[in-house]
Amino acid sequence: MTRAIVRHVAHTIKPHPNTAVRYEAGCQRCAWTAVPSSEGAIVDEQCLVHAGRSNHRVFTRSATGYAFVVREGESDAPPAVR
Template identity: 70%
Template sequence: MTRAIVRHVPHTIRQHPDTRVMFEASCQRCGWLAVPSTDADVVDEQCLVHAGRSNHRIFRRAMLSHAFVVREGESPEPPAAP
């Protein structure tokens, strides 16, 4: 019989401090893409302009970021940024 020891270690996930959040958007009617930006308002403005010109009103918006996982008891220092 093989025995195994199982232990549960709590983890947390954190925003990587050396990277920036990026915002993106796409029109769900025609596939138009906003120019990605680190400023959400810039992307929203692009969507408003596209909606005004095309009357397309449904957009998919995304916020992208890099994160890292820290195990309880380990140093919270992040690994090198991607």
């Protein structure tokens, strides 16, 4: 039988500093979608305009970004994003 030593190593997750968050939204009543942006308020404004014109008031919203994990004792330098 093989034996193994298991140790706990603390990890943290951080937003990647060299990338921007991408905000997106889409209407749940029709095929309308907002133009993606790196600013959430711009996407929210597009949803408000669409709601005002169509009376469609339910949207999906998403924010997508990159993150990286740092193990305790390692450098905080983020790896390159491909």
